[in-house]
Amino acid sequence: MSDASYRDAIFSTPLDRVARFSFDEKVVACFPDMIRRSVPGYGQVLGMLGLIAQRHLRHGARVYDLGCSLGAGGLALAGALPPEAFAYTGIDVSPAMAERARQTFADECPEHAMQVDIADIRQFEYAPAGMIVLNFTLQFLPPDDRDALLARLYQALEPGGVLILSEKTVDADEYDNAWRVERYHDFKRANGYSDMEISQKRNALENVLVPDTLEAHHDRLKRSGFARSMTWFQYLNFASMIAFKEG
Ligand SMILES: Nc1ncnc2c1ncn2[C@@H]1O[C@H](C[S@+](CC[C@H]([NH3+])C(=O)[O-])CC(=O)[O-])[C@@H](O)[C@H]1O
Numbered sequence: 001m002s003d004a005s006y007r008d009a010i011f012s013t014p015l016d017r018v019a020r021f022s023f024d025e026k027v028v029a030c031f032p033d034m035i036r037r038s039v040p041g042y043g044q045v046l047g048m049l050g051l052i053a054q055r056h057l058r059h060g061a062r063v064y065d066l067g068c069s070l071g072a073g074g075l076a077l078a079g080a081l082p083p084e085a086f087a088y089t090g091i092d093v094s095p096a097m098a099e100r101a102r103q104t105f106a107d108e109c110p111e112h113a114m115q116v117d118i119a120d121i122r123q124f125e126y127a128p129a130g131m132i133v134l135n136f137t138l139q140f141l142p143p144d145d146r147d148a149l150l151a152r153l154y155q156a157l158e159p160g161g162v163l164i165l166s167e168k169t170v171d172a173d174e175y176d177n178a179w180r181v182e183r184y185h186d187f188k189r190a191n192g193y194s195d196m197e198i199s200q201k202r203n204a205l206e207n208v209l210v211p212d213t214l215e216a217h218h219d220r221l222k223r224s225g226f227a228r229s230m231t232w233f234q235y236l237n238f239a240s241m242i243a244f245k246e247g
């Protein structure tokens, strides 16, 4: 398969019926461009992953990257830590994504222990881990499945381990929410998306990407066992949280 990367033009022509968004071959081919132009703070969140790992990850521990897509999280970690510092397992249910992530790791960081599994993160058998990353992935699970997954991840974390949870969020206050969504659309427009692309993608994501409020996330983290969590990053309606398992 080609590893070329294209500009995202998926929603640029008028569609009679906008299909549900899915991580198919077409999305995979333009994914780096799509995510960079569509997720405010994506690069900053990735940049901090390595710094957070340097501070919190036990030497040699396992790191899980759930919904790893093309492996950007793994590459960020490999750029910040030496090969013996961690063993990485990326998991993605999309074979097209996972295969490209494998190829990228083989090309870019062959010395590092980078594994990619094609699996559903809800069914995966987790081994003990020092760090678990959910970068813009939980939002794609049916809301009823989110509690059970977080509770299992808490169990898999070693004492002193950390969970990074990055998400698109919704604001409980309708005015604050409208302001953030409108500025988010401005952000997309400034990144070259047309009004039609913005509205067709919005329709395609309806009931596929279901955002929670930050409060709902922190409540869920607490219910799952985490005594402490905080929002360390927020940019419009996108945020990243960290949750700590007591050491
Ligand atoms: N049940 C599931 N099991 C496994 N994978 C899943 C599941 N549901 C969705 N996915 C996968 O989760 C990923 C979400 S993208 C993550 C970006 C990445 N973290 C990044 O830092 O570049 C986010 C976005 O595109 O906004 C896709 O690759 C799906 O195939």
Ligand SMILES: O=C(O)C(=O)Cc1ccccc1
Pocket: 034, 035, 038, 039, 168, 201, 202, 205, 209
């Ligand atoms: O584009 C959007 O509206 C988003 O919410 C971000 C996004 C990025 C990549 C795939 C799906 C959603």
